[in-house]
Amino acid sequence: MIRRLGLVAGRELLAERRQPDGLVAAVTFIALLVLLESLVVGPVSARQPAVAGALFWIALAFAAILAATRSFDRELEDDALDAIIALPGGRDALFAGKVLALTAVLAIVGAVGGVLSLVLLDLEVALAGHLLLVTALGVLALPTVVVLDVVLALRLRARAALVPILALPVLIPQLVAATQGSASALSGDATGSLGWSALLLAFAFVYAVLGFTIVPAAIE
């Protein structure tokens, strides 16, 4: 199982390297969103920790949706997906592998986007360690939900619409937690950021368990 999971994730990342649609799309998306915001909002309000954090996490959520959708679009061309699903244990490995790969992609996107926002908005970070922790946990919390919803919307009409409708409400608690967490890390409130991190961890755990147990049943 672990082996197959690794294979799927590896294949995914290889395809990403070849045609970095998802990844580059997500990175540019987040970078441009941050850049534009700071441009049009004006640095003053954009530099408030809450605003900056919110901006970053919303962008990251959309980036995740973007990347996941692209990756499944690619699978649907020439029915590549069918080849995997028809294999024994294909469904489970597919879901888990996609989640793993998306996490890796998001980690990169998050890193780039995070550094960008810090530089562009030159925010000063009170608690770098805590900020890192919150970001890592946030990156862990998003992918399961996103991939799950992409799978549910697979091959349906208007899936491009359905995925955000399904995913974002479910993600709101995580996004709020991540935003508050990074805001308090920026402004130096250690206990706050730790509390929010714990919440993020809990969410990541719950959805991971749920996803891996029930989702494969819904893949065709």
Place this chain on the structure above:
Amino acid sequence: MIRRLGLVAGRELLAERRQPDGLVAAVTFIALLVLLESLVVGPVSARQPAVAGALFWIALAFAAILAATRSFDRELEDDALDAIIALPGGRDALFAGKVLALTAVLAIVGAVGGVLSLVLLDLEVALAGHLLLVTALGVLALPTVVVLDVVLALRLRARAALVPILALPVLIPQLVAATQGSASALSGDATGSLGWSALLLAFAFVYAVLGFTIVPAAIE
């Protein structure tokens, strides 16, 4: 020519009605972005005219990119695009028709998104007429550039990434103008909003002329 243009646009809108990927995606996208922002940023800063305006226009720009990409993705499935390109006058009609259709879609998205932001953030509008004018001109200014860049990135690898990279920098002046224009319309600065509107009109005109003259050459 006009007839063909109409045909392409009609076909596009029909397909959109059948599978409202682009449209619904764009609407939900903008709605959710506004909602999320006001949620995480907190109503106070989200209600500043500049912030609200910026938010709306950035969301609209991304919505436009989303819708345009979806529409060409659909064309690439089963090589539907080739059928049109191979027709006499196909290229010109394709570009113009797509722009027309996207403008229609954006008008709807803009209307919904605009009303939503006004309601959710309950902003009070000082100059409704001017706001309407700015929005209309903004909606006119975006599609040409977006479709143009989608066409240029067509069939290239990582186009999902390329399009925003190409489009957004070009759109920044329009976005700033639109943001400032709507901000001043919201806060009751008539001359300001009119000035920005004029700028928007100029941009719309220039890119329209450019697009219709040079783009068809770039389509295969």
Place this chain on the structure above:
Amino acid sequence: MTTTTFPRALVLRVRPWLGIAAIAAASISTYMSLLWAPPDAMQGDVYRIMYVHVPSAWLAYLAFIVVFLASVGWLWTRQRWFDAVAVASAEIGVLFTALALVAGSIWAKPTWGVWWTWEPRLVTTAVMFVMYVGYLLLRNLSTDFVRRASRAAVLGIVLVVDVPVVHLSVLWMNSLHQLPTVLRASGGPSLDSSMLATLLVSVAAFTLIYAYLLAARVGIELRRHERIGALRDG
């Protein structure tokens, strides 16, 4: 479908009795909440909207938990009537959530001076509403039965996580909204006994109404299943 005949017969038998009981309980609770229960010390009579607001919120919770259970049931046994229960309960739950939202904002106007504010419980409730609208949307967009049922079941299981979030949101973030006064971890209800009694009666009434609607909707859904069955045979 042999699997649908059993529950359908059951549904048909209990539905009329549920209807009668629901009407009776509803009229009693209406009397109690409008006339019998004393006015509130601070809010006067406005507070009486609580007897609609709170039960509908709680019944929304119940409905979504039922969706969750039915979804598990479907994925486990693949018996069609589980899916019928899921869709029925989801629709009713959305209804009650809307009721809680409306009643809440009607109540908010006089007490807080606004229809709506960005406040954890209000927002989480609204989010819960959107979520299950999304659930129904997914059902409408997916075409053939098995696919729809499985995908909806997965979503129904995932979404239930939000119910505790709504309930606890007031504790996580400092909130304008009423803190738990009845459903409290520590100690008993902190509420005037006659008010509490009225609240409990109206909760009972809402529960019966929920049960009746559920039975009715499940009946409709099962009939639809049998139509597909007929279509398949001929």
Place this chain on the structure above:
Amino acid sequence: MDVGATLRGVTAILDDRVVLREVDLSVGPGLCLLRGPNGAGKTTVLRAIAGLIPLAAGSREIHGDLLALGHRPQLLRGLSAIENLTFLQRFRGVRDAPAVGPALAAWGLGVDLARPVEALSAGQRRRVALARLDTEPCAVTLLDEPFAELDDSAARMLRQAIDRTLEAGRSLLVATHGHPELDLRASAVMRIENGRVVA
């Protein structure tokens, strides 16, 4: 000759690979067959004639209007077969063009017309695409493996459609494997091997 298509010294490069090398080819009235192994360049030749790929060198020339059907059905998903074909026909704006409905029915697609094309079987989609032979009669017609996925009766219909086209004195260029029965009808058979016309 005023009907037909011509390629002169055409070289085509896809992803830095030279796929066609100085291809000279001219399609007169009648049936011209394009044969060759997988990967020889048949599809690329057809796409070059249709102007669907940029030419690295050489020139193309078309007399009269052109209809080019490819490996894939070229139908827009989400729209029905009728909507797709009606659009393409209207776009050409030909006077008194044959009605789409009957044409599709003649290809044995009476019932499925309301459904979006992605809900059709592979062969049904192919039939819809081929119905364009009737709804968009053109001076020059290019077919790329038109027999793929067709059952025997559909294959017969296609042969009849080809005959109709030839009787109308139009030019027809068909790339296909097998189907020796076409050689009898063909006025020219061209053979391509890795990017060169060998016969």
Place this chain on the structure above:
Amino acid sequence: MDVGATLRGVTAILDDRVVLREVDLSVGPGLCLLRGPNGAGKTTVLRAIAGLIPLAAGSREIHGDLLALGHRPQLLRGLSAIENLTFLQRFRGVRDAPAVGPALAAWGLGVDLARPVEALSAGQRRRVALARLDTEPCAVTLLDEPFAELDDSAARMLRQAIDRTLEAGRSLLVATHGHPELDLRASAVMRIENGRVVA
């Protein structure tokens, strides 16, 4: 029988259209042909056996491992032929499976292996997909119109590959139009017409 696949009373509904009605079908060792007009339900039967569509009623049963090739090549774009096939082979985790490179070469794809599959011609892609017959030998193999887009030599290779599979005593279910030569090899020929097995 311990090798083969079985469908029992299978009904399949796609977009509320009943596409298969109580289909009973069992594939024993040897070659079983699936014939029928366009839109009959052949592809749907194969997808049902492969577990790619949900069954509205009935049950499927597979003895041993399964390889299912469809209309489309099922290759992930962006990856090369080798990468695609290696992934699928590794995923099955079979011991001492035949190497991918030689298998592809045997299908006449020696040179093009480094390129992403979308840069292959239609027939070349089909050959890559068919090479899975060698790299993923399975107890049950399903082929959906495997001859489409193949040139004569590739068609010959396919026939040889089919013979190899049969000699190995595995079960093979092939849906195809034409190709009467297969009837000689077939141990059973099943005919489907709108969603029902008629013979």
